[in-house]
Amino acid sequence: MREMKKSKKCPLVFMILILVMISVQAAEVGPSKGYLVIVGGSMQDPAIFGRFLELAGGPDAPIVIIPTAGNEENYDQYWPGLTRYRNAGAKNLTVLHTRDRAVADTEEFVLPIKEARGVFFTGGRQWRLADSYLNTRTHEELFALLDRGGVIGGSSAGATIQGSFLVRGDTNGNIVMIGDHLAGFGFLKNVGIDQHLLKRNRQFDMIEVIEKYSELLGIGIDEDTAIVVQGDRFEVIGQGYVAIYDSHKLIPPDGKFYFLAPGDRFDLEKREAQRPSRTMRPIDRVKKGEWR
Secondary structure (H helix, E strand, C coil): HEEEEEEECCHHHHHHHHHHHHHHHCCCCCCCCCEEEECCCCCCHHHHHHHHHHHHHCCEEEEECCCCCCCCCCCCCCCCCCHHHHCCCCCCCECCCCCHHHHHHHHHHHHHHHCCCEEECCCCCCCHHHHCCCCHHHHHHHHHHHHHCEEEECCCCHHHHHHHEECCCCCCCCCCCCCCEEEECCCCCEEEEEECCCCCCCCCCCCHHHCCCCCEEEEEECCEEEEECCCCCEEECCCCCEEEEECCCCCCCCEEEECCCCEEEEEEEEEEEEECCEEECCCCCCCCCCCC
Protein backbone atom coordinates (compact mmCIF):
# COMPACT_ATOMS: atom_id res chain seq x y z
CA MET A 1 0.00 0.00 0.00
CA ARG A 2 2.85 2.36 0.82
CA GLU A 3 4.35 1.77 -2.63
CA MET A 4 0.99 2.47 -4.31
CA LYS A 5 0.63 5.79 -2.47
CA LYS A 6 4.14 6.76 -3.50
CA SER A 7 3.43 6.03 -7.16
CA LYS A 8 0.27 8.15 -7.11
CA LYS A 9 2.29 11.13 -5.92
CA CYS A 10 4.90 10.79 -8.63
CA PRO A 11 2.94 12.57 -11.43
CA LEU A 12 2.32 15.55 -9.11
CA VAL A 13 5.97 15.72 -8.07
CA PHE A 14 7.01 15.50 -11.72
CA MET A 15 4.71 18.38 -12.66
CA ILE A 16 6.11 20.52 -9.85
CA LEU A 17 9.65 19.82 -11.00
CA ILE A 18 8.74 20.83 -14.56
CA LEU A 19 7.22 24.09 -13.32
CA VAL A 20 10.32 24.85 -11.27
CA MET A 21 12.57 24.16 -14.26
CA ILE A 22 10.51 26.50 -16.43
CA SER A 23 10.58 29.24 -13.80
CA VAL A 24 14.39 29.19 -13.58
CA GLN A 25 14.99 28.93 -17.33
CA ALA A 26 18.08 30.87 -18.31
CA ALA A 27 17.59 34.29 -19.84
CA GLU A 28 18.55 34.58 -23.50
CA VAL A 29 19.98 38.12 -23.45
CA GLY A 30 20.20 39.51 -19.92
CA PRO A 31 21.51 37.95 -16.71
CA SER A 32 19.54 34.95 -15.46
CA LYS A 33 20.03 36.24 -11.92
CA GLY A 34 20.83 39.63 -10.54
CA TYR A 35 20.30 43.05 -12.08
CA LEU A 36 21.90 45.65 -14.33
CA VAL A 37 21.47 49.41 -14.00
CA ILE A 38 22.78 50.97 -17.22
CA VAL A 39 22.97 54.77 -17.22
CA GLY A 40 23.45 57.05 -20.23
CA GLY A 41 25.68 59.52 -18.37
CA SER A 42 25.48 62.56 -16.08
CA MET A 43 23.23 60.77 -13.51
CA GLN A 44 21.90 63.90 -11.81
CA ASP A 45 18.62 62.21 -10.89
CA PRO A 46 19.21 60.72 -7.40
CA ALA A 47 16.53 58.11 -8.08
CA ILE A 48 18.83 56.31 -10.52
CA PHE A 49 21.61 55.51 -8.07
CA GLY A 50 18.89 55.08 -5.44
CA ARG A 51 17.45 52.20 -7.49
CA PHE A 52 20.94 50.68 -7.82
CA LEU A 53 21.44 50.93 -4.05
CA GLU A 54 18.02 49.42 -3.36
CA LEU A 55 18.79 46.43 -5.61
CA ALA A 56 22.13 45.99 -3.84
CA GLY A 57 20.39 45.73 -0.47
CA GLY A 58 20.30 49.28 0.90
CA PRO A 59 22.71 51.94 2.21
CA ASP A 60 24.82 49.50 4.24
CA ALA A 61 25.36 47.07 1.36
CA PRO A 62 29.02 46.63 0.32
CA ILE A 63 29.50 48.47 -2.99
CA VAL A 64 32.58 48.42 -5.21
CA ILE A 65 33.22 51.47 -7.40
CA ILE A 66 35.48 50.92 -10.43
CA PRO A 67 36.73 54.22 -11.98
CA THR A 68 39.23 52.60 -14.38
CA ALA A 69 37.59 54.14 -17.48
CA GLY A 70 38.78 57.56 -16.31
CA ASN A 71 41.94 59.43 -17.29
CA GLU A 72 43.91 59.07 -14.06
CA GLU A 73 46.53 56.38 -13.63
CA ASN A 74 45.77 55.83 -9.95
CA TYR A 75 42.58 55.81 -7.91
CA ASP A 76 42.46 55.01 -4.21
CA GLN A 77 40.01 55.02 -1.28
CA TYR A 78 40.36 58.82 -1.01
CA TRP A 79 39.16 59.43 -4.58
CA PRO A 80 36.94 62.57 -4.50
CA GLY A 81 34.50 60.93 -6.92
CA LEU A 82 33.15 58.83 -4.05
CA THR A 83 31.37 61.89 -2.66
CA ARG A 84 28.47 61.68 -5.11
CA TYR A 85 27.80 58.06 -4.12
CA ARG A 86 27.98 58.86 -0.41
CA ASN A 87 25.59 61.77 -0.98
CA ALA A 88 23.23 59.29 -2.64
CA GLY A 89 23.20 57.23 0.56
CA ALA A 90 25.92 54.58 0.10
CA LYS A 91 27.88 53.98 3.32
CA ASN A 92 30.07 50.99 2.51
CA LEU A 93 32.18 51.88 -0.55
CA THR A 94 35.43 50.39 -1.86
CA VAL A 95 37.40 51.71 -4.83
CA LEU A 96 38.86 48.99 -7.06
CA HIS A 97 41.29 49.90 -9.83
CA THR A 98 44.19 48.60 -11.87
CA ARG A 99 45.49 48.96 -15.41
CA ASP A 100 47.51 45.76 -15.06
CA ARG A 101 45.68 42.68 -16.38
CA ALA A 102 47.97 40.42 -14.37
CA VAL A 103 46.80 42.16 -11.18
CA ALA A 104 43.15 41.97 -12.32
CA ASP A 105 43.63 38.22 -12.67
CA THR A 106 44.67 37.66 -9.04
CA GLU A 107 42.60 36.31 -6.16
CA GLU A 108 43.68 39.18 -3.92
CA PHE A 109 42.41 41.85 -6.31
CA VAL A 110 38.94 40.34 -6.72
CA LEU A 111 38.25 39.85 -2.99
CA PRO A 112 36.19 43.08 -2.71
CA ILE A 113 33.95 41.90 -5.58
CA LYS A 114 33.42 38.55 -3.85
CA GLU A 115 32.18 40.40 -0.77
CA ALA A 116 30.13 43.00 -2.66
CA ARG A 117 26.41 43.20 -3.33
CA GLY A 118 26.92 45.74 -6.09
CA VAL A 119 29.60 47.01 -8.49
CA PHE A 120 29.42 50.34 -10.30
CA PHE A 121 31.57 51.43 -13.27
CA THR A 122 32.08 55.17 -13.70
CA GLY A 123 32.62 57.12 -16.93
CA GLY A 124 35.56 57.75 -19.24
CA ARG A 125 36.66 55.53 -22.11
CA GLN A 126 35.21 52.03 -22.29
CA TRP A 127 38.25 50.50 -23.98
CA ARG A 128 40.24 51.10 -20.77
CA LEU A 129 37.85 48.79 -18.93
CA ALA A 130 38.24 46.16 -21.64
CA ASP A 131 42.04 46.44 -21.57
CA SER A 132 42.15 46.02 -17.80
CA TYR A 133 39.46 43.44 -17.04
CA LEU A 134 38.09 41.62 -20.10
CA ASN A 135 38.52 37.83 -19.75
CA THR A 136 40.32 38.08 -16.40
CA ARG A 137 39.37 36.75 -12.97
CA THR A 138 37.78 40.14 -12.32
CA HIS A 139 35.45 39.55 -15.29
CA GLU A 140 34.57 36.10 -13.94
CA GLU A 141 33.77 37.49 -10.49
CA LEU A 142 31.46 40.09 -11.99
CA PHE A 143 29.40 37.28 -13.52
CA ALA A 144 29.54 35.47 -10.17
CA LEU A 145 28.17 38.59 -8.48
CA LEU A 146 25.17 38.50 -10.80
CA ASP A 147 24.72 34.76 -10.21
CA ARG A 148 24.31 35.37 -6.47
CA GLY A 149 21.68 38.06 -7.09
CA GLY A 150 23.83 41.19 -7.01
CA VAL A 151 23.65 44.27 -9.17
CA ILE A 152 26.10 45.76 -11.68
CA GLY A 153 25.69 49.37 -12.70
CA GLY A 154 27.56 51.82 -14.84
CA SER A 155 27.30 55.27 -16.35
CA SER A 156 28.59 56.46 -19.74
CA ALA A 157 31.61 54.21 -20.47
CA GLY A 158 30.37 52.06 -17.59
CA ALA A 159 27.14 51.59 -19.53
CA THR A 160 28.67 50.70 -22.91
CA ILE A 161 31.05 48.10 -21.44
CA GLN A 162 28.06 46.02 -20.29
CA GLY A 163 27.04 45.07 -23.83
CA SER A 164 28.67 42.31 -25.85
CA PHE A 165 29.65 44.69 -28.69
CA LEU A 166 31.79 47.66 -27.62
CA VAL A 167 30.40 50.77 -29.29
CA ARG A 168 32.88 53.69 -29.56
CA GLY A 169 35.69 51.39 -28.47
CA ASP A 170 38.42 53.05 -30.52
CA THR A 171 41.57 54.29 -28.77
CA ASN A 172 41.89 57.18 -31.24
CA GLY A 173 38.64 58.86 -30.24
CA ASN A 174 35.04 58.41 -29.18
CA ILE A 175 33.46 59.41 -32.51
CA VAL A 176 34.49 56.09 -34.12
CA MET A 177 31.57 53.69 -33.67
CA ILE A 178 33.33 50.50 -34.83
CA GLY A 179 36.85 50.80 -33.48
CA ASP A 180 39.90 48.81 -32.48
CA HIS A 181 38.12 47.29 -29.45
CA LEU A 182 34.95 45.35 -30.31
CA ALA A 183 34.22 43.16 -27.27
CA GLY A 184 32.42 44.30 -24.13
CA PHE A 185 31.80 42.38 -20.93
CA GLY A 186 28.66 40.73 -22.36
CA PHE A 187 26.28 41.11 -19.43
CA LEU A 188 23.77 41.78 -22.22
CA LYS A 189 24.36 39.30 -25.03
CA ASN A 190 24.17 40.34 -28.69
CA VAL A 191 23.70 43.99 -27.68
CA GLY A 192 25.58 47.23 -28.32
CA ILE A 193 25.01 50.19 -25.98
CA ASP A 194 25.56 53.89 -26.72
CA GLN A 195 25.27 56.76 -24.21
CA HIS A 196 24.85 60.58 -23.97
CA LEU A 197 22.38 60.00 -26.78
CA LEU A 198 20.29 63.13 -27.32
CA LYS A 199 22.48 65.47 -25.28
CA ARG A 200 25.31 64.91 -27.79
CA ASN A 201 23.10 64.42 -30.88
CA ARG A 202 24.17 60.80 -31.25
CA GLN A 203 20.77 59.34 -32.14
CA PHE A 204 21.80 58.48 -35.71
CA ASP A 205 25.24 57.04 -34.90
CA MET A 206 24.18 53.52 -33.95
CA ILE A 207 22.65 52.95 -37.41
CA GLU A 208 26.16 52.37 -38.80
CA VAL A 209 26.74 49.55 -36.30
CA ILE A 210 23.42 47.79 -36.89
CA GLU A 211 23.77 48.04 -40.68
CA LYS A 212 27.08 46.20 -40.43
CA TYR A 213 26.06 43.75 -37.68
CA SER A 214 22.37 43.28 -38.38
CA GLU A 215 21.91 40.61 -35.69
CA LEU A 216 22.80 43.07 -32.93
CA LEU A 217 20.25 44.96 -30.88
CA GLY A 218 21.30 48.58 -30.44
CA ILE A 219 20.34 50.52 -27.32
CA GLY A 220 21.04 54.25 -27.03
CA ILE A 221 20.54 55.88 -23.61
CA ASP A 222 20.30 59.60 -22.99
CA GLU A 223 21.93 61.39 -20.06
CA ASP A 224 20.20 61.20 -16.67
CA THR A 225 18.35 58.12 -17.92
CA ALA A 226 18.84 54.40 -17.24
CA ILE A 227 17.53 50.97 -18.05
CA VAL A 228 17.07 48.54 -15.17
CA VAL A 229 17.54 45.00 -16.45
CA GLN A 230 16.30 41.79 -14.85
CA GLY A 231 16.58 38.69 -17.00
CA ASP A 232 15.30 39.45 -20.48
CA ARG A 233 13.34 42.57 -19.56
CA PHE A 234 14.16 46.14 -18.73
CA GLU A 235 12.38 49.24 -17.52
CA VAL A 236 13.33 52.82 -18.42
CA ILE A 237 13.85 55.20 -15.49
CA GLY A 238 15.15 58.75 -15.13
CA GLN A 239 14.54 61.94 -17.07
CA GLY A 240 15.20 61.19 -20.75
CA TYR A 241 14.72 58.68 -23.53
CA VAL A 242 16.12 55.36 -24.71
CA ALA A 243 16.45 54.57 -28.43
CA ILE A 244 16.03 51.05 -29.82
CA TYR A 245 17.80 49.97 -33.04
CA ASP A 246 16.57 46.66 -34.45
CA SER A 247 17.13 45.82 -38.12
CA HIS A 248 13.80 43.94 -38.14
CA LYS A 249 11.71 46.81 -36.74
CA LEU A 250 11.14 50.29 -38.14
CA ILE A 251 8.94 53.36 -38.05
CA PRO A 252 7.35 53.47 -41.52
CA PRO A 253 8.41 54.35 -44.10
CA ASP A 254 12.11 54.08 -43.18
CA GLY A 255 12.72 55.14 -39.58
CA LYS A 256 15.53 52.99 -38.18
CA PHE A 257 15.06 53.63 -34.47
CA TYR A 258 12.32 54.44 -32.01
CA PHE A 259 12.20 55.89 -28.52
CA LEU A 260 11.15 54.58 -25.12
CA ALA A 261 10.16 56.95 -22.33
CA PRO A 262 10.51 56.55 -18.53
CA GLY A 263 8.18 53.79 -17.40
CA ASP A 264 8.27 51.92 -20.71
CA ARG A 265 9.28 48.25 -20.72
CA PHE A 266 11.22 46.20 -23.24
CA ASP A 267 11.51 42.44 -23.79
CA LEU A 268 15.10 41.80 -24.88
CA GLU A 269 14.48 38.25 -26.08
CA LYS A 270 11.37 39.05 -28.15
CA ARG A 271 12.58 42.57 -28.94
CA GLU A 272 9.18 43.99 -28.15
CA ALA A 273 8.48 47.30 -26.41
CA GLN A 274 5.45 48.11 -24.28
CA ARG A 275 4.06 51.27 -22.77
CA PRO A 276 2.06 51.00 -19.54
CA SER A 277 -1.48 52.33 -19.49
CA ARG A 278 -4.34 50.52 -17.84
CA THR A 279 -2.91 47.57 -19.70
CA MET A 280 0.45 47.12 -21.41
CA ARG A 281 0.24 48.16 -25.07
CA PRO A 282 2.74 48.23 -27.95
CA ILE A 283 4.74 51.38 -28.68
CA ASP A 284 2.99 53.49 -31.33
CA ARG A 285 4.00 53.10 -34.99
CA VAL A 286 6.67 50.41 -34.49
CA LYS A 287 6.19 47.79 -37.21
CA LYS A 288 7.92 44.60 -38.31
CA GLY A 289 10.02 45.16 -41.40
CA GLU A 290 13.56 44.95 -42.70
CA TRP A 291 15.87 47.92 -42.96
CA ARG A 292 16.61 48.92 -46.54
